[in-house]
Amino acid sequence: MRMYYPYVNAYRQNTPNDHNGSNQVMTVLGNGSVSVQPDVANVELGVITENVSLLEAQQANATTMNQVIEALLRFGVPRENIQTTSYTVNPRYDFVDGEQIFKGYQVSNMITVEITAIDQIGSILDAAVESGANQVNSIQFTVQNSDTYEQQALQEALANAYDKANAIATSMQVNLNPIPFRIEERTDTMPIPFSKLALSAEAGATPIEPGQIVIRATLEVKFRY
Structure with a gap:
């Protein structure tokens, strides 16, 4: 500016x-x-499913994503703070001896979540992972005003x-x-950007340190x- x-x-x-x-x-x-x-965190997370049947991959993805969203709502995240950022469907192939072999379909549904309860970010992410989220791509901390x-x-x-x-x-x-x-x-x-996180439902409470914004x-x- x-x-x-x-x-x-x-x-x-x-x-x-x-x-x-x-x-x-x-x-x-x-x-x-x-x-x-910082008093706001913007988190991008999502669900990726794969299946030989496109319909089954889509249905599994929709079911899991609904579970993730319900978990976020239970933690008090307003529905208006949850926004779909991408939804993709891609065929998957293996290559054997130079020949392309159809493997199935991959369905990816990514959402961005605005979290104002900074002290609960770790617990909220854990709940999302336990509900089926298998992608957490980034966390960005900002200030509202x-x-x-x-x-x-x-x-x-x-x-x-x-x-x-x-x-x-x-x-x-x-x-x-x-x-x-x-x-x-x-x-x-x-x-403050955070690189891609590898989260596991068995990892316990995930420590997230917001640090400071300059x-x-x-x-x-x-x-x-």
Whole structure:
């Protein structure tokens, strides 16, 4: 995301007259970051079934996926937080002596689940696996209301840009106009990705550590001197 500010009155102070009409421009990058405890997890999980009969593979998949969804609902996951992301049917083949031999069909049904009960993620995943889920592809942690943290990161980035510009101006022995005349904003929220998980119904409670999310902001700030 990019936003342009032609004028910002942060750090406003009385400036010497020799700033007026100055054509010298200093461009600096300011960086800010805020560490946040995540409060939402988005999990992709699913059911894969195989059978020589396509109908039986589909029926088995539907039955198992319904069991998985019911398990999620019992844990208090709202139905609107469960969304189908893909449903595929593919023929399976073996190759013997260069000859293609039909093996059967594979049916895959993947869903994305938004979980707000962060402290129960491990138990929820275990319940899904025990109900028949045999794929857990990723977990991404985020925050529901990131605006406040993004603003904090922007404030830090602007302060950092001013400190850099002031240090450079001091080193160059020039007078810095502390009022930036142009700011370009780039912000980025970095969710913590988890690689594909191998889960087993016999593994016991699965430990899931959400860690922290770092919300970063970078500003390109132009000053006159």
